[in-house]
Amino acid sequence: MDGSAEAPAAGTVLNALATGRGAAFAIDRYVSATVELGGSDVTGSVVGEPDADTRLVERCVELVCETYGDGERGGHVETESEISMAAGLKSSSAAANATVLATLDALGEAEAVSREDAALLGVQAARDVGVTVTGAYDDASASMLGGLTVTDNERDVLLARDDPTWDVLVWTPDEQAFSADADAARCARIAPLAEHVEELALAGRYGLAMTINGFAFCGALGFSSDPLVEAMPAVDGVSLSGTGPSYVAVGERAALENLQESWETRPGTTFLTTTQHDGARTR
Numbered sequence: 001m002d003g004s005a006e007a008p009a010a011g012t013v014l015n016a017l018a019t020g021r022g023a024a025f026a027i028d029r030y031v032s033a034t035v036e037l038g039g040s041d042v043t044g045s046v047v048g049e050p051d052a053d054t055r056l057v058e059r060c061v062e063l064v065c066e067t068y069g070d071g072e073r074g075g076h077v078e079t080e081s082e083i084s085m086a087a088g089l090k091s092s093s094a095a096a097n098a099t100v101l102a103t104l105d106a107l108g109e110a111e112a113v114s115r116e117d118a119a120l121l122g123v124q125a126a127r128d129v130g131v132t133v134t135g136a137y138d139d140a141s142a143s144m145l146g147g148l149t150v151t152d153n154e155r156d157v158l159l160a161r162d163d164p165t166w167d168v169l170v171w172t173p174d175e176q177a178f179s180a181d182a183d184a185a186r187c188a189r190i191a192p193l194a195e196h197v198e199e200l201a202l203a204g205r206y207g208l209a210m211t212i213n214g215f216a217f218c219g220a221l222g223f224s225s226d227p228l229v230e231a232m233p234a235v236d237g238v239s240l241s242g243t244g245p246s247y248v249a250v251g252e253r254a255a256l257e258n259l260q261e262s263w264e265t266r267p268g269t270t271f272l273t274t275t276q277h278d279g280a281r282t283r
């Protein structure tokens, strides 16, 4: 009983740590998962990361087997990622989505379960193992469904989904920032700005929404706003992604290539990609 799947990473339009409402968009970089069911224990590994914390993906396998299985209890999950962990690019949501779909694939149930329900199992797993503040259904839904989603993470409700087509530039500094360690109390102080970002996003003004989000959350979480100022006004939108440390900019390819020359003088890595519209899939 084997299964495999992949799910895209994502960037942020609105960080949900201020109000519980967030927005994210899928990008064309992937986390893949392969699952072999059997035995009585669930184990996990991450290719190239022998010390990685695998509790999230193991919990995903357990929850899928409990919910949709026929008595299966054990198995092994291995993930492989094109993006760094704890970089703000939603690798946890993508790993959870890929693992949930791969486990459903192994059970022969991948087509019988809605993508929203599959994403919600990953959200539950993330809450169970404590790697999220709000549950991050914004990140999980963008990765599972593709495109851009706006969600209420307190009620786990999808408020809107859209398909903007952008080129995307990402800069990931040489550091990690785990979402669960973010200062949620400081984020709550900027709630009026987050409410404004949400209104803009629900009105389809994604670029301005994400740029205001960027300045607000750089302030709240202690990241530099210099990369945002450098990016404006040539791009459609630019923000800190998630709880950092990555920054994402969206817009026209030529403007992003110019910005890449400036961002890549900083320590870390940059890459150009695009929005992704199809979401997670079995392989």
Ligand SMILES: Nc1ncnc2c1ncn2[C@@H]1O[C@H](COP(=O)(O)OP(=O)(O)OP(=O)(O)O)[C@@H](O)[C@H]1O
Binding pocket: 031, 046, 052, 053, 054, 055, 056, 057, 079, 080, 081, 084, 085, 086, 087, 088, 089, 090, 091, 092, 093, 095, 131, 132, 177, 178, 179, 180, 241, 242, 243, 244
């Ligand atoms: N590729 C992966 N494979 C397995 N587990 C992963 C993977 N990526 C993330 N995780 C799990 O998610 C945990 C928390 O990740 P974290 O939320 O900090 O990262 P992120 O999703 O990259 O960041 P953000 O939510 O800011 O985008 C990790 O400690 C790990 O347990």
Ligand SMILES: O=C(O)C1=C[C@@H](O)[C@@H](O)[C@H](O)C1
Binding pocket: 012, 014, 015, 016, 017, 022, 023, 088, 090, 131, 132, 133, 134, 135, 136, 138, 139, 179, 180, 241, 242, 243
């Ligand atoms: O852990 C969380 O709840 C979150 C983490 C970040 O990715 C945020 O961007 C997201 O909106 C919520």
